[in-house]
Amino acid sequence: MCAWRRLHGSVRTLRGSLLRGCLSSTAATRRQPGRCGGLTLCQRLSTGGALRNDFFKDLEDQLAAMRKKAADALPGSSWMPFEINPNLPPETADIVIVGGGVVGWSIAYWLKQKERLPRGMRVLVVERDPSYSRASTVLSVGGIRQQFSLPENIYLSLASADFMRNINEHLSVMNEDPVDLQFNHSGYLFLASEEVAHIMEENYNTQRLAGAKVSLLSPQRVKENFPWINTEGVALASYGLENEGWFDPWSLLNAFRRKAISLGAIQCFGEVTDFKYTTHIRTTADEEQLETRRIKSVKVQMPNSMEYQPVECAIVVNAAGAYSGKLAEMLGIGRGPQDSIYGLPVPVEPRKRYVYVVHCPDGPGLDCPLLIDYSGVYFRREGLGGNYISGISPEEAEEPDTSNLEVDHQFFEDKVWPKLAHRVPAFEKLKVTSAWAGFYDYNTFDQNGIIGIHPLISNMYFATGFSGHGLQHSPAVGRAVAELILDGGFKTLNLKRMSFSRIFAQEPMLEQNIV
Amino acid sequence: MLKILIPSMFMLLTTWTSPFKQLWSTILMYSFLVATLSLTWLAMPTDTGWFYINNYMAYDPLSSPLLVLTCWLLPLMIIASQNHLAVEPENRQRTYISLLISLQIFLILAFSATEMIMFYVMFEATLIPTLIIITRWGNQMERLNAGTYFLFYTLAGSLPLLVALLIYHSSMGSLSYLSLTSLPLTCSNLYADKLWWMACLLAFLVKMPLYGVHLWLPKAHVEAPIAGSMVLAAVLLKLGGYGMMRIMIILDPLTKELSYPFIILALWGVIMTGSICLRQTDLKSLIAYSSVSHMGLVAAGILIQTPWGFTGALILMIAHGLTSSALFCLANTNYERTHSRTIILARGLQMVLPLMATWWFLASLANLALPPLPNLMGEIMIITSLFNWSFYTLILTGLGTLITASYSLYMFLLTQRGPIPHHLILLEPSHTREHLLLALHLLPLLLLIAKPELVWGWTA
Numbered sequence: 001m002c003a004w005r006r007l008h009g010s011v012r013t014l015r016g017s018l019l020r021g022c023l024s025s026t027a028a029t030r031r032q033p034g035r036c037g038g039l040t041l042c043q044r045l046s047t048g049g050a051l052r053n054d055f056f057k058d059l060e061d062q063l064a065a066m067r068k069k070a071a072d073a074l075p076g077s078s079w080m081p082f083e084i085n086p087n088l089p090p091e092t093a094d095i096v097i098v099g100g101g102v103v104g105w106s107i108a109y110w111l112k113q114k115e116r117l118p119r120g121m122r123v124l125v126v127e128r129d130p131s132y133s134r135a136s137t138v139l140s141v142g143g144i145r146q147q148f149s150l151p152e153n154i155y156l157s158l159a160s161a162d163f164m165r166n167i168n169e170h171l172s173v174m175n176e177d178p179v180d181l182q183f184n185h186s187g188y189l190f191l192a193s194e195e196v197a198h199i200m201e202e203n204y205n206t207q208r209l210a211g212a213k214v215s216l217l218s219p220q221r222v223k224e225n226f227p228w229i230n231t232e233g234v235a236l237a238s239y240g241l242e243n244e245g246w247f248d249p250w251s252l253l254n255a256f257r258r259k260a261i262s263l264g265a266i267q268c269f270g271e272v273t274d275f276k277y278t279t280h281i282r283t284t285a286d287e288e289q290l291e292t293r294r295i296k297s298v299k300v301q302m303p304n305s306m307e308y309q310p311v312e313c314a315i316v317v318n319a320a321g322a323y324s325g326k327l328a329e330m331l332g333i334g335r336g337p338q339d340s341i342y343g344l345p346v347p348v349e350p351r352k353r354y355v356y357v358v359h360c361p362d363g364p365g366l367d368c369p370l371l372i373d374y375s376g377v378y379f380r381r382e383g384l385g386g387n388y389i390s391g392i393s394p395e396e397a398e399e400p401d402t403s404n405l406e407v408d409h410q411f412f413e414d415k416v417w418p419k420l421a422h423r424v425p426a427f428e429k430l431k432v433t434s435a436w437a438g439f440y441d442y443n444t445f446d447q448n449g450i451i452g453i454h455p456l457i458s459n460m461y462f463a464t465g466f467s468g469h470g471l472q473h474s475p476a477v478g479r480a481v482a483e484l485i486l487d488g489g490f491k492t493l494n495l496k497r498m499s500f501s502r503i504f505a506q507e508p509m510l511e512q513n514i515v
Numbered sequence: 516m517l518k519i520l521i522p523s524m525f526m527l528l529t530t531w532t533s534p535f536k537q538l539w540s541t542i543l544m545y546s547f548l549v550a551t552l553s554l555t556w557l558a559m560p561t562d563t564g565w566f567y568i569n570n571y572m573a574y575d576p577l578s579s580p581l582l583v584l585t586c587w588l589l590p591l592m593i594i595a596s597q598n599h600l601a602v603e604p605e606n607r608q609r610t611y612i613s614l615l616i617s618l619q620i621f622l623i624l625a626f627s628a629t630e631m632i633m634f635y636v637m638f639e640a641t642l643i644p645t646l647i648i649i650t651r652w653g654n655q656m657e658r659l660n661a662g663t664y665f666l667f668y669t670l671a672g673s674l675p676l677l678v679a680l681l682i683y684h685s686s687m688g689s690l691s692y693l694s695l696t697s698l699p700l701t702c703s704n705l706y707a708d709k710l711w712w713m714a715c716l717l718a719f720l721v722k723m724p725l726y727g728v729h730l731w732l733p734k735a736h737v738e739a740p741i742a743g744s745m746v747l748a749a750v751l752l753k754l755g756g757y758g759m760m761r762i763m764i765i766l767d768p769l770t771k772e773l774s775y776p777f778i779i780l781a782l783w784g785v786i787m788t789g790s791i792c793l794r795q796t797d798l799k800s801l802i803a804y805s806s807v808s809h810m811g812l813v814a815a816g817i818l819i820q821t822p823w824g825f826t827g828a829l830i831l832m833i834a835h836g837l838t839s840s841a842l843f844c845l846a847n848t849n850y851e852r853t854h855s856r857t858i859i860l861a862r863g864l865q866m867v868l869p870l871m872a873t874w875w876f877l878a879s880l881a882n883l884a885l886p887p888l889p890n891l892m893g894e895i896m897i898i899t900s901l902f903n904w905s906f907y908t909l910i911l912t913g914l915g916t917l918i919t920a921s922y923s924l925y926m927f928l929l930t931q932r933g934p935i936p937h938h939l940i941l942l943e944p945s946h947t948r949e950h951l952l953l954a955l956h957l958l959p960l961l962l963l964i965a966k967p968e969l970v971w972g973w974t975a
Contacts, residue, residue, distance in 0.1 A: 091656055094855045120796035121857050280943060292941050296854060312654075314855030315938050452937070459853075459938040486859060488934030 088309050089268035089300050093124040095485070096298050097317040098272050098327060100127025101137040102249060103463050103470050104319035105256035106478025109171070112263035114482050119264050124311060126300055128271035134405060136321050137253050137471060139438025141355055141389060143246045143370050143380065144472035145188040146212035147238055149203045149512040150448065153469065154210040155493050159476035161243035164252070171255040173262045179255040183247040186381070187240040189226070189369040191423070196374055197236040199512050204238055213242040228364045229371070230425055239369065246370060246380055249471050256478075272320075274299040275331055276310065277457075291342070293331060294458040315485060317461045322350030322439040324464035331457055341456065341504060348450070348465040351442035352400045354391055356412050360430040361386045377419040379427075387433065392416050400437075407435040440468045446508035449473065451480055452499035461485065462500070516568040516627065519553050519586060523620050530612045535605050539597055542612055546590040553586035557969045564973055565693070572627040573692075580833050580970040581757055585622045585750050587959065588840065589615060592742040594952045595844055598851060599740065611652065614644040615742055622750055626757065631680050631690035634761070635673070638718070638754055642669055645735075645743060645751065653738040661731075661738035668731040672721035675714035682711060683765060695764045712769045715762050716777075722755030723810045725777065726784020736803035737856070741847040744799065748806050748843055749836035756810070756832050759817045760825060774818040781818070782901075782911040784811040789918035793925060797856045798849065801926055802842045805882060808919060809835045812912070816897035822973075824900040829972045831893025834960060838881040838890060841956035845875055848949050849930070852942050858926075863935030867942045872931045874953040881960060883923035884916065889963045889970070 095111060097104045108125050115121050132138050144164070146157045163170060168178045192200040200216070207214045217239055219231040225239075261267060277293040284290050297312040320327045328346040329335060336342025358379075363386055370380040379390035392415055394400065400408060412432060421428045443450065443465030450465040463481045466473060476493060483491045490496065502509050526545055533541045556579040559566070567573040574582055592615050600608050618641060625637035642665075650662035684690050687698050701708060721728045732752075736744050763770065788807040795801040809831065816828035848871060849861050865872040884890040894916065901908040963970060 092654070092854075094857050094860055115796075115859060117794060117796045120859060280941070282941075294941070294943075312854050314853045314857070314860050458941040461938070485936060485938070488863060488936045 085302060085305075085307060087269055087302060088307070089124055089126065089270065089311050090122065090266065091309065092122070092312045093266070094121045094313065095123045095315045095317060096311055096313040097123065097125045097319055098298070099317075099319035099321055099324075099464075100125045100129075100257075100267065101135050101319065101321050101470070102253045102256065102474040103137075103321070103466075103477055104317070105253060105260055106474040107317055107319060107463060107481045108265040108478075109256045109260040109263070110478040110482035111485065112260055112265050113170075114486050123260070123265045124268055124313075125260070125265060126268050126270055126272055126298075128269070128303065130269045130303065132250075132253075134439075136439050136441060138250050139355075139405075139436060140249045140471045141246065141380065141391070142249045142471065143188065143244075145240055145244045145370070146207055146210075147188055147190055147203065147214060147240055147244070149199075149206055150509065151206060151210050152493070152495055152498055153448070153473070153511070154207055154212055156473040156476040156495075157469075158211060158243060159479070159493060160473055163475035164247065165243070167252075167255065171259040173258055176258065179251065181247040181251050181255075183245060184381075185242070185245040186367075187242075187244040187369040189222075189240075189371045190238045191222070191229075191231075191234045191371070191373050192236045192238070193233050193374045194235045200236050200238050203512060213240065215239050215241055226364070226367070226369075228424055228426055230423055232422075233374075244370075252471070252474070256474075268300060270300040270302050270309075272298055272327065273301045273308070273330075275316075277331065280458075292456055292458055295331070295460060315459050315461065317463060317481065317485075318346075319463045321441040321464060321470065322348070324348040324441060324462065328454070328457075328460075328462075331460070333454065333456060344504065346450070346454070346462070346464075347445040347503065348441050348443055350402045350439035351467075352402050352405070352437050353393065353440055353468070354400075354407055354411055354435060354437050355389050356391060356407075356416065356435040357382065357387055357389050357433050358427070358430045359385075359387050359433050360427055362426045362429065363388055364424065364426065371423070373419060373423050375419045375423075377416055377423065379420060379424075388427075388430075390416060390420055392419065402439065405437045405439075407437050409435065441465055441470060442467045445503055446510050448509050448511065449477065449498055450500060450503070451477060451495050452484065454500055455504065516556075516572060516574065519549055519556075520572075520620070520623055522549050522552075523616060523623065526616045527613055527620075530609050530616065538608065538612075539593065543590055543593050546593055546616075550586045550590055553583050556582055567629070568627075571629055571633060572624070573629045574627050575973070577760060577829065577972050578626045578757065580829065580972075581750070581753055582623060582626045584753070584833055584836050585619060585626065587955075588746060588749050588836075589619050591840065591844075591952060591955055592745050594948055594955075595745060595847060596740065596742040597948065611648070611742075614648055615746070618644040618746060622754070625754060629692050631692075631695075631762070632684070634758065635677060635680060638722075638758065639670075639673060641751060641754065642666060645739075645747065648743040649735055649739045652740045652743070654740070655738055657734070658738035661734035664731040665735040668721055668728060669718070672728070673718035676718040679711050679714035692761060692764075698765070700767055701765065701769070708769065709773060712766055712773055715766060716759065719755040719759040719762070720777065720814065722758070723752060723814050724755070724807060725814055726780050726787060726807065726811055729784065729788070729807045732807055733800050733803040736806070736843075737797060737799045741843060744843040744847075745840040748802075748839035752806065752810055753832045753836060756813050756817060756828060759814070760828070763817065763820060770818070770820060774820075778815050778818045778901075778908075781811040781814040782908060782915070784808070785815075785915035786911060786918060789915060789922060792922035793918070796858060798846045798858050798861070798926070798930070799843065799856050801858070801922070802839065802846060805842075805919070805922065806835070806839050808915070809839070812894060812897050812915070815901060815908075816893075819897075819900050819904055821900045821903070823896045823903075826972050827893045827896025827898075827900065829893075830889050830967060830970050831897065833970045834881070834889040834893055834963070837956050837960045838878060841874070841878045841953055842882065844949070844952050844956065845871070845878060848945070853939070858929055860936070861930060861939065863931070863933045864939065864942075865931040866935045867939060868945050870950065871945050874950075874957070875927055875931055877957050878953070879923045879927035881957070883920040887964045888960060889967055890960075892967055 097108055104125055108123050111123050129135055144161055146154050148154050164181055171179050204214055204216050217237040219234045222229055222237045223231050275295050276297045277295045279291055279293050281289055281291050295316050297310045299308055299310050301308045318324050318327055325346045325348045334345025368381040372378040377392045379388050382389045441464050447467040450462050453461055461481055463477055480490055480493055480495050564575045565573050600611055621637050621640045625634055628634040646662050646666050650658055724732050736747055785808050788804045792801050792804045813828045813831050816824040850856055853861050881888050881890055884894045898912045
């Protein structure tokens with residue numbers, strides 16, 4: 001399909017086949033003795049080849065088959081008379097994390113990291129897409145920045161960047177290769193026009209106060225540092241000096257997954273289709289009836305099969321990304337009368353975003369940050385061969401259809417290329433080599449993450465709705481959710497403002513962006 | 516005696532014939548009636564100590580406290596099981612109750628047996644209903660493993676006991692308790708006699724359990740449903756202690772030398788299992804290991820063979836039965852709300868369930884043998900009699916007491932104090948049924964402070 005996806009896909013199948021390599025070879029050799037065992041007097045009528053069956057070779061094959069059968073029947077072998085699906089989750093688990101993306105596995109890792117005794121808790125991660133072909137994590141552009149306007153987002157990014165810089169202190173497993181995220185510290189460069197320059201200055205002050213290393217550049221400085229930029233219309237630019245850039249999301253996901261599994265987390269590929277819950281009706285202080293639900297068990301459906309397993313659990317973490325809203329609907333959130341709190345859905349839905357890979361040999365070259373223009377277009381360097389990836393957020397009215405991951409190439413021609421070429425004249429001559437689409441877990445309320453417990457579901461924690469920032473915040477969000485569950489409250493970062501109360505009070509916590 | 520045994524047998528009939536809507540209330544009231552009647556056992560009018568009903572059943576100050584405990588426990592088990600069985604179909608509920616009642620009948624017959632063979636048969640018979648309860652109504656997959664361990668550990672230990680009893684009977688002619696004291700002693704230095712001594716005691720040591728053969732207990736306790744855990748902790752372990760006390764009479768004088776390693780093993784077990792408690796992540800497992808710890812002290816007290824040792828062992832058995840059963844009920848209240856037995860997921864509960872925190876407090880204090888509760892009486896008497904035998908046991912028992920106190924407090928502070936996680940704020944409030952259950956556990960314990968002579972045994 002496209003070079004990028006093929007590269008990802010082939011690396012993935014290579015990894016998969018390496019894991020399954022030993023098993024498949026025994027399957028092949030197992031078939032061999034059955035083929036020509038037995039002392040049948042098969043007289044071949046052809047004159048070529050030996051007419052006599054080799055008695056001793058057949059005997060050897062037969063004896064080998066008998067030995068293998070005996071070894072299988074003895075205790076200690078893994079042969080079972082009835083087949084048990086190895087992918088089936090356990091019947092009980094303490095914490096079930098729905099969603100095996102980077103946020104889900106980060107939470108699993110931190111939960112296992114923070115339990116004080118080994119194997120103290122059973123953590124199960126349920127992911128419905130074994131190949132991760134539609135998961136938002138691996139389809140992400142992979143950038144990380146501290147240039148936000150909300151202090152919570154800045155702290156989350158700072159903590160995550162610190163985690164990723166020292167990733168081998170956290171996520172290395174003994175006797176395995178160290179983690180290499182391919183973290184390019186090239187920084188983000190935001191370009192602001194006259195109208196929005198004041199917002200950029202305010203944000204700059206917030207960021208410096210929070211500890212981010214950001215600098216403000218005048219258009220002349222921008223031109224000096226990055227001569228390939230056309231600074232027409234640019235009044236101010238903000239450049240991240242440290243802890244900003246991009247990295248490989250698949251490596252981060254696999255690092256979290258490998259470490260969590262080595263600490264005892266259990267992985268299951270399946271889809272959560274139903275919940276069993278108990279309902280409690282309480283009277284509030286204002287003499288009103290409040291109906292809350294408590295999840296007792298999660299029904300996990302096996303992929304491509306009618307088999308399912310109800311997993312009895314104490315806590316469920318909703319890290320389902322773009323489908324968090326749909327998962328919450330299974331519990332009845334959002335399906336009550338419109339003007340009550342039961343009618344307020346979890347405001348997370350999938351939004352499709354396109355990413356285009358372009359090849360431009362005369363492009364910006366190696367010294368290229370992730371440039372975001374005030375018109376909304378962005379691009380970054382990909383690799384060392386003159387490839388760049390670029391995109392733009394569509395207008396509210398023109399949101400693409402989210403039922404599939406098909407790419408609209410006309411969108412590039414109409415919306416992305418003109419603005420890109422205006423900002424970087426070298427991009428007037430480029431060739432689109434491939435493109436892909438991915439879903440944002442878009443928070444329709446205020447486009448910022450939701451971390452915490454839902455007031456109506458007593459034991460479901462949410463870590464979703466990051467609207468494109470999930471990957472870069474994932475290590476810190478995982479730690480925050482683990483602190484909520486195990487320590488009873490936030491310990492390192494105070495993310496109380498990111499809870500559900502802002503949604504119920506209808507007070508959005510909006511980013512003051514320049515785009 | 517018959518006024519308790521016959522109603523218990525007919526309770527089986529009631530289980531199957533009462534209308535389903537009134538099943539639980541009927542059985543509860545019936546078993547409470549039987550339990551109240553059983554309190555008459557504690558009044559001992561005779562001066563020989565023995566109270567014979569017929570040739571085959573009798574009770575004395577040693578068995579009457581255990582009999583009363585058995586009868587007292589049935590209504591408590593019924594109250595505790597009511598909630599989790601409510602979702603089961605009707606016949607299964609009746610079967611469960613029948614299993615509990617048949618267990619009680621076997622236990623009454625075991626404790627009131629006058630002859631060792633009858634005791635042995637009833638001892639084995641109690642395994643069957645317990646096994647069915649654990650493997651059918653347990654909650655996790657591991658219950659099959661737990662049932663296997665439970666069954667085969669006990670059976671492997673008790674088969675030598677059968678052989679030993681038959682040998683003794685064929686050589687001495689009688690196994691009746693009354694005549695055991697007047698039969699000639701088996702004093703010889705043959706190796707076979709030492710093996711016979713071991714065979715007599717092994718079954719009871721496995722049942723107690725002694726530290727080296729205790730592996731079945733954490734598994735069985737953790738995987739059993741609440742009634743199974745209660746009856747296991749409260750009464751079935753005491754079968755081992757009671758059997759040891761009865762059979763000690765015929766084991767003299769071999770016991771003088773041969774009991775030495777077992778006393779040390781028991782004391783070492785007190786410390787080791789206490790330390791294991793500090794590392795447990797599963798609440799029920801913590802309480803199960805604390806049971807092993809207390810029963811190690813009981814085993815040491817019995818093997819010492821002094822009056823104070825026996826008295827201390829008996830008091831500690833009764834007190835531990837009530838305390839351990841209360842702790843399991845408390846752990847069950849947690850489990851029914853959060854569906855998880857992991858300790859770190861159920862913390863800071865005092866904020867949400869303050870009255871339950873009171874019960875937790877009392878039960879934890881009883882577990883760490885706070886004066887003036889009978890737990891302390893039993894422990895002090897055993898420790899004193901061990902000290903009298905050898906000074907150095909004080910190090911082990913003192914260290915054991917310290918570790919017991921630390922893990923009891925650890926369990927209390929971890930579950931009740933501290934910050935409460937957000938998913939526990941809207942926990943279901945405590946039911947009256949749960950408060951009743953715990954009151955009925957701890958009230959006898961508090962009343963025993965006033966009149967411990969009821970459970971002292973023969974040293975009256």
